[in-house]
Amino acid sequence: MLKKRYLLTPGPTPVPPESLLAMAEPIIHHRTDEFRKILLEVTEGLKYIHQTKNDIFIFSSSGTGAMEAAVANILSAGDKVLAVTGGKFGERWKEIAEAYKVDVIPLEVEWGKAVNPEVIKKHLKETPEIKAVFTTLCETSTGVKTDIKTIAEIIKEHEAVLVVDAISALGAEELKTDEWGIDVVVAGSQKGLMIPPGLSSICISEKAYKKIETSDLPKYYFDIKRAKKSFDKSDTPWTPAVSLVIGLRATIKMIKEEGIENVIQRHKRLGEAMRQAIKAINLELLAEDSPSNVVTAVKVPEGIDAQEIVRSLRSNDDIWIAGGQGHLKGKIFRVAHLGYMNQYDMIIAICALEKTLKGLGHKFELGKGLLTAEQVLFSQ
Amino acid sequence: MLKKRYLLTPGPTPVPPESLLAMAEPIIHHRTDEFRKILLEVTEGLKYIHQTKNDIFIFSSSGTGAMEAAVANILSAGDKVLAVTGGKFGERWKEIAEAYKVDVIPLEVEWGKAVNPEVIKKHLKETPEIKAVFTTLCETSTGVKTDIKTIAEIIKEHEAVLVVDAISALGAEELKTDEWGIDVVVAGSQKGLMIPPGLSSICISEKAYKKIETSDLPKYYFDIKRAKKSFDKSDTPWTPAVSLVIGLRATIKMIKEEGIENVIQRHKRLGEAMRQAIKAINLELLAEDSPSNVVTAVKVPEGIDAQEIVRSLRSNDDIWIAGGQGHLKGKIFRVAHLGYMNQYDMIIAICALEKTLKGLGHKFELGKGLLTAEQVLFSQ
Numbered sequence: 001m002l003k004k005r006y007l008l009t010p011g012p013t014p015v016p017p018e019s020l021l022a023m024a025e026p027i028i029h030h031r032t033d034e035f036r037k038i039l040l041e042v043t044e045g046l047k048y049i050h051q052t053k054n055d056i057f058i059f060s061s062s063g064t065g066a067m068e069a070a071v072a073n074i075l076s077a078g079d080k081v082l083a084v085t086g087g088k089f090g091e092r093w094k095e096i097a098e099a100y101k102v103d104v105i106p107l108e109v110e111w112g113k114a115v116n117p118e119v120i121k122k123h124l125k126e127t128p129e130i131k132a133v134f135t136t137l138c139e140t141s142t143g144v145k146t147d148i149k150t151i152a153e154i155i156k157e158h159e160a161v162l163v164v165d166a167i168s169a170l171g172a173e174e175l176k177t178d179e180w181g182i183d184v185v186v187a188g189s190q191k192g193l194m195i196p197p198g199l200s201s202i203c204i205s206e207k208a209y210k211k212i213e214t215s216d217l218p219k220y221y222f223d224i225k226r227a228k229k230s231f232d233k234s235d236t237p238w239t240p241a242v243s244l245v246i247g248l249r250a251t252i253k254m255i256k257e258e259g260i261e262n263v264i265q266r267h268k269r270l271g272e273a274m275r276q277a278i279k280a281i282n283l284e285l286l287a288e289d290s291p292s293n294v295v296t297a298v299k300v301p302e303g304i305d306a307q308e309i310v311r312s313l314r315s316n317d318d319i320w321i322a323g324g325q326g327h328l329k330g331k332i333f334r335v336a337h338l339g340y341m342n343q344y345d346m347i348i349a350i351c352a353l354e355k356t357l358k359g360l361g362h363k364f365e366l367g368k369g370l371l372t373a374e375q376v377l378f379s380q
Numbered sequence: 381m382l383k384k385r386y387l388l389t390p391g392p393t394p395v396p397p398e399s400l401l402a403m404a405e406p407i408i409h410h411r412t413d414e415f416r417k418i419l420l421e422v423t424e425g426l427k428y429i430h431q432t433k434n435d436i437f438i439f440s441s442s443g444t445g446a447m448e449a450a451v452a453n454i455l456s457a458g459d460k461v462l463a464v465t466g467g468k469f470g471e472r473w474k475e476i477a478e479a480y481k482v483d484v485i486p487l488e489v490e491w492g493k494a495v496n497p498e499v500i501k502k503h504l505k506e507t508p509e510i511k512a513v514f515t516t517l518c519e520t521s522t523g524v525k526t527d528i529k530t531i532a533e534i535i536k537e538h539e540a541v542l543v544v545d546a547i548s549a550l551g552a553e554e555l556k557t558d559e560w561g562i563d564v565v566v567a568g569s570q571k572g573l574m575i576p577p578g579l580s581s582i583c584i585s586e587k588a589y590k591k592i593e594t595s596d597l598p599k600y601y602f603d604i605k606r607a608k609k610s611f612d613k614s615d616t617p618w619t620p621a622v623s624l625v626i627g628l629r630a631t632i633k634m635i636k637e638e639g640i641e642n643v644i645q646r647h648k649r650l651g652e653a654m655r656q657a658i659k660a661i662n663l664e665l666l667a668e669d670s671p672s673n674v675v676t677a678v679k680v681p682e683g684i685d686a687q688e689i690v691r692s693l694r695s696n697d698d699i700w701i702a703g704g705q706g707h708l709k710g711k712i713f714r715v716a717h718l719g720y721m722n723q724y725d726m727i728i729a730i731c732a733l734e735k736t737l738k739g740l741g742h743k744f745e746l747g748k749g750l751l752t753a754e755q756v757l758f759s760q
Contacts, residue, residue: 002722367751
């Protein structure tokens with residue numbers, strides 16, 4: 001059968017033709033009024049998606065760069081921080097903080113479960129000198145969504161700042177930066193923003209700026225003070241990834257046209273359809289209690305290797321889903337419903353899973369995943 | 381819901397990225413060794429797809445141009461010809477022949493039915509001075525496939541040449557030009573050849589060349605003698621559509637890699653899945669007896685306007701199927717399974733039809749079309 005590539009990974013996600021064509025236009029120079037206007041427009045667009053009036057700075061880096069920027073700009077030597085680690089990306093906060101020799105209290109959460117905000121409250125009470133709490137809105141390795149709204153409520157009362165890795169969740173999960181009171185949000189380009197990897201962003205509240213003022217950790221490329229100084233002249237301190245910024249302008253235009261609330265609702269519906277379909281074909285969700293609408297992590301039954309499902313889809317159909325990470329490798333697979341995706345992408349994914357699972361001898365009623373997805377997707 | 385465009389029309393058909401990228405490269409000049417090499421390669425590729433050693437010439441025109449070339453080059457004033465007319469494109473043969481004041485005997489066939497080859501045999505017996513028989517391998521307006529193999533057997537014994545419009549069928553239906561003994565085959569670029577409209581081709585047998593030698597009808601742009609003279613120097617008489625030829629090189633490469641027999645088998649399987657799914661959701665096929673694997677024409681039940689189905693798919697989902705033509709307008713819709721399409725395109729089309737038909741109040745069991753398609757597509 002003729003293969004077409006279907007990218008259902010939680011980043012990179014498919015890039016819409018509108019953006020591909022914009023990025024294919026002849027490159028322009030960045031120290032020009034033309035580019036400055038684009039940079040301002042894109043930054044304003046990101047604020048709209050973040051639902052914030054706070055400053056946002058764009059880096060030419062992967063999302064991890066913006067995570068490092070958060071650590072290096074907000075903290076000072078000897079600071080104590082709390083890092084919620086319930087997956088590969090939660091652990092990354094801990095790793096970055098440790099690389100800067102910050103005193104990290106890891107708040108370990110079982111992979112597949114969400115942190116209980118009350119535990120954070122308890123930590124802040126027990127250790128009032130905690131300067132920052134590092135969290136992950138959607139933990140991409142497990143598909144778990146964190147209750148950032150409640151956590152923000154708790155931290156508001158405290159000296160600590162709340163830092164949220166929204167890399168995979170921005171433009172997919174509800175995220176009301178100002179209303180909830182989030183101090184720092186980091187994001188990446190190859191997820192809900194629907195462009196290729198290469199851009200990251202950081203959003204900074206007044207409370208976070210105060211920490212930045214006194215931070216003494218070393219930084220240069222990711223120095224937010226430098227970024228702010230340049231941005232005050234509608235500029236970037238270093239050469240920006242020009243074509244990616246231009247590509248992002250195109251996808252932001254699409255998000256604005258659809259409306260951020262509708263974009264979130266779409267992800268919600270796609271996620272719900274995927275989860276119901278997965279259960280209908282006798283599989284279990286890893287994140288049963290607090291599933292994200294970004295990616296669905298699926299447990300495979302005894303006797304089936306999850307990596308084999310990933311490989312089969314790839315080699316037979318050129319359909320790319322993700323396997324498990326860390327100790328979940330072989331035990332789960334992950335299907336994204338993120339970014340430039342609609343109902344028919346879910347239908348393709350579920351159909352391909354039905355085909356592959358039948359081939360691997362998994363017992364379920366053929367067509368039931370598709371029917372279930374239809375019922376969710378087409379209900380009023 | 382976010383819309384993505386899905387083109388399920390019987391031409392233009394989706395263009396694969398490999399070809400889009402090739403056509404986006406800087407244009408080259410055509411009177412160069414570089415282009416001559418490409419033209420030769422593409423022409424050889426078309427011969428492979430036609431399964432012929434006969435000459436093939438490429439025109440910069442739509443398929444209708446190559447149809448006119450067939451008429452104008454093969455016939456002479458006062459010639460009598462037989463034209464099988466069982467749809468819009470069969471009728472086009474008659475219209476072109478009449479425009480050249482050729483004496484046309486129309487062999488009228490009910491739209492949705494295939495011509496009985498025995499009737500052609502009878503005509504040739506009754507009117508032995510018939511110089512050519514004009515037929516259509518797939519009648520795109522009805523989705524009917526003509527039994528060209530049997531017709532070719534009959535005509536072989538006769539002085540007449542067999543002319544086949546394979547515009548929508550080339551690269552989708554079985555077509556063994558040399559083995560079956562077809563004298564003239566015309567094709568177009570925006571169908572099974574998977575590139576945009578703008579190129580057509582004509583394939584000429586020795587028997588057809590003899591008619592060309594003596595033809596006295598007026599022609600210039602579509603003059604096959606001129607085309608042959610130029611092609612003997614690896615050239616075209618007029619400026620060719622350079623980027624389309626380069627795009628065609630890319631899709632021919634894909635067809636060769638898949639193998640023409642596999643390409644035909646793929647269309648057969650997609651067509652079968654579509655037909656079975658259509659019946660599973662309580663709709664009827666227009667071409668029940670001799671359906672093509674190019675496009676499926678579907679009758680809608682009383683009380684539903686087929687144009688409404690076409691419009692709904694377009695406006696709600698950006699899915700493009702075709703309505704009925706001529707007197708079938710409003711009574712049928714047509715879904716293509718042609719060219720750069722695979723199993724998941726069928727799944728999308730069927731899912732979208734289920735959604736739309738439910739919305740219009742048609743009675744059927746939701747999910748049954750999808751299940752039926754899965755059973756056909758994934759059977760060994």
